[in-house]
Every structure is written in C-alpha cells, then in structure tokens.
Amino acid sequence: MIQLYNSLTRTKEDFVPIGDEVKMYVCGVTVYDDSHLGHALSSIIFDVLARYLEYRDYRVKKVQNFTDVDDKIINRAKSDGVPWEEITERYINSFYESIDGLNVRRATVEPRVTEDMPEIIGLIERLIDCGSAYELNGSVYYRVRSNPDYGKLSGQNIDQMLEATRGELESGKENPADFALWKAVKPDEPMWESPWGPGRPGWHIECSAMAFKHLGEQIDIHGGGLDLIFPHHENEIAQSESASGRVPFARVWMHNGMLRISNGQEMSKSLGNAFNVKTALKEFSPDAIRLWILQSHYRSNPLLDKKLMGDAERSMRRIRSAAEITAEDVIESEKSLNADSYKRRFIEAMDDDLNTPQALAAIFDLCRKMNRSRTDGIDVSDAAELVRELTGVLGFTLEAPPKKAEGLTDTAVEALVQQRKAARAEKRWADADAVRDQLDAAGISISDTGGETAWSRS
C-alpha cells in the first residue's frame, strides 16, 4: 500500500485513487525566464511520483500547466521590448529543453492559460452565480468570507492575515483578503473579452479551471512547491470547492521542499541567484542532478551545492557500472543471484511517502552485493536487470556524463592507447605511464581490465 503525506491533513495516508486512473495535477511554471534548479527539483520529484505509480500498476494522467499570462511576463516583455507572446514562446521552449535534458517525462496534458480561457471565464461565472464571487469595476473577486473552510490548508485565519497585511489594499473590495479572479484590463496588457469587460485572469483561477477541464472536479493528487501553499493552493481549494461543491478538491496535497543555497538562504528568483538548469547540465549529467535531489527526501530542503552534485556524479558510476552488466559479461554459472529482497526494500521505501533515500540505499546495497557475488562466480545478470528496472523507475538514464568538447578526438585517443599497449607489452613502464598521464591531462581516464584497455572521458 502506497502512503503519501497529505499537507491538508498533515499526516501520511493510504493512497486510494478515486477511479481507475490516478488524476494528478502539478503546478507548472510561469514562463518568463529560464528554469532554475528549483524547478528541476519539483519536476523531478513529480516525475518520479508518476513513474512510481505506473510501476505499481496505476494508470496516471498527469496535468502540468504553463502560466503564460502574468505580470512578470508582461514586465519581461516590456524590458526586452518584444511582444509578450514571444517571451512565453521562448521560455516554454527553454523549459522543455531543461526538462528534457533532465530526462523528466512530459505530462499527459500541458495546458496553457491562454488556451483554456473559455473554461476560466466559465468557472468565474459559476463562482459569481453561487455567491462566492462578485464583480467590481470590471474585475471579479473571490469572496473569502463566503467559505468557512478558507485557510484550512495553510492554517491561516483571515483575521490574523489581515493584521499582517496592513497598508496598501485595493479599494472597494468587500474584504481585503478577497483575491482577484479576473483583472480588468490595463493599458498595454494582454486582454480577453469577458462578461465583465476586457481583462485577464487572476493567478489562481487558471489551475482550478484547467484541473476541472482536464481531470474533473475532484482529483487524486495535487502537487507543487511548499511556497505555493499560501496563497496559491489555499485559493485554489477555495475556488474549486465553492464552484463544484465537492470536498476535497484534491484528495492528497503534496508539496516539495525548497532548495537551500550554501549560506543557508533560500534560493529564490528575487535574490537573483537562481542556478540555471541548462548551465548545470553543461557541468553535470542529468543522472547526477537527479541523484543529488533524490538522495534527500522530497519534503526536505536539499542543499544547492556543486560539490554535492559532483559527489553524486561519482556515486552514479557505481550504479552505472552495475547496470551495464549484461548476460554476455557473466561467467557461466549454475548459481544466480536472487535480488528479490532488494526489490522488496525498494518498493517498501517508495511506498512510504516516496522515501527515495531509502530506495537508493537498497540499490547501492544491491550493487555491492552484485560485485561481491561476481567475484564468487555467481551469475548476476538478473540482478543487473533489476538495477536497470529500479533506476528506470527513478528516471535515471544510466548514460555517462557529458563528453567534454575540447581535447583529443577518438582516433587520437585510440592511437595513444595502442602506443601505450605496445609500451606495456615491452614492459617500458615509464613510457606507458607517460602516455597515461598525457591522456589524463586531456580528461581521459584509462583502465586495464584483463588484456584489454578501456578508456573514457571524465
């Protein structure tokens, strides 16, 4: 039985989907800049969740949106002096480049706000009809007081929040905590026609509308970063439940932790220290980045530190070399390593609220067991197959790290390797070592196994 921690109830709960298909919605990105490693963290975690659910024989429909109408996009368009559509197009492509590079599978549906405008407007109309929203000067606001449950996710209560929000308040709202569902048009901003006049949707309504459209009015899992709990997810719950009358809107709310940067501060865009995914991928393999993330539990706050990614790169080599063992590499043997207990450990760990550090520990232990068994003349090809299976569930590619562009060509390396081979055959060790040093300097490492010499770029 899979158990997941539900932010709404603050407990781990047995996961029981409503229907025969898991309906999962994950808050996507606002496309106004390149993706940073925080996005990578969230994407990888919910990628692993979807992969694991499928591994456990669930059918999964995952919806992840693009917010392509937003203040930050408008501002970016202004500062770049281009139409806002160009900004969103550019960064949607950039997002895909990053996410593909990280071997994150695409969601089943990836809706954009601009493409689901009729549903958004329709949902706002429903909210007005049921008394949960009101129009004011061409804008529409959600009436927070209409919902006694408001605040249940974040543990906030309206009065306390208001104390904190003293100061600038939009005039005319019934309650300062009421939030915009529809924003009346301002000069030079994207706009759509609506029953309340031209304007654009508020931030929160899109997710409710898209979840309703693509998944239905009650869903199994809703995911996103911890920072979205308030106000975004709180508002999403309020809107969705007011409109549909179905409670809860999402059975399980899952929130991933925030990246920490080395000096202890949160990594946030406003600090301007975002670490670009594409930049990271130039230096580290997607597997190293994934391992670095999955070695912490998804609800913790991993340290963003290049050293740790480098450590993960080295760790990956162990797993990769174990996974690379195929039937041909195996010594003829009657005895075969039975890896069932490792598979059970893996599943047990993942069932327990996606405990990837424990699941990885099972894989590392299995790799060690395989190496040990191999020297004992035991057939480990089935175990290697299991390593491939389990690492696949975690989304690893098992591909070697990116090749350094500079340096020697393959043929040049081969020539040097042959040169060294000759030297070794004649026991001219100094010459052989000189070649090895030369290769090493060019970022190529060598290993002599049996009669053969293997080389790889590091």
Add this chain to the structure above:
RNA sequence: GGCGACGUGGCCAAGUGGUUUAAGGCGGAGGUCUGCAAAACCUCUAUUCGGCGGUUCGAAUCCGCCCGUCGCCUCCA
C-alpha cells in the same frame, strides 16, 4: 505579530519509542587486485543524534524550556 519546517559522523542524508550502541552516498585511512594505477571488493572512519530537564522498564525518536537556522504570511517550484 500569526502559521510552519528544521538542527543526526569531515560533508550530504535516512531513521521518529526496543531486532538501530543510528541505513545509504561522498570523502578519508589501511588492505586485496594491478608492472604501477583506475574500477571493484574487504576492514575501519558518530557509545551518539543542538543544549538542559521530564515521561518511560527503555528515547535520536514523546513532552517542556532554552539556543540556533530557515520558510510562508507580497511574486516564487
């Protein structure tokens, strides 16, 4: 001010009442293998879980206080 998270070895990080005197990874030390290396394997690397009290037959795990770090309450994965 309100809501919340966290503090485990040199670094990262599981574990949340007994089979854990604490998994796994990285790093380090020694060894096997090797011409020497690399990789791999073996052994070692926290009697201890921020501090102080308490509950309990028994706590890193529960309770209280204190110290420290961080997040949310405004846009953020």
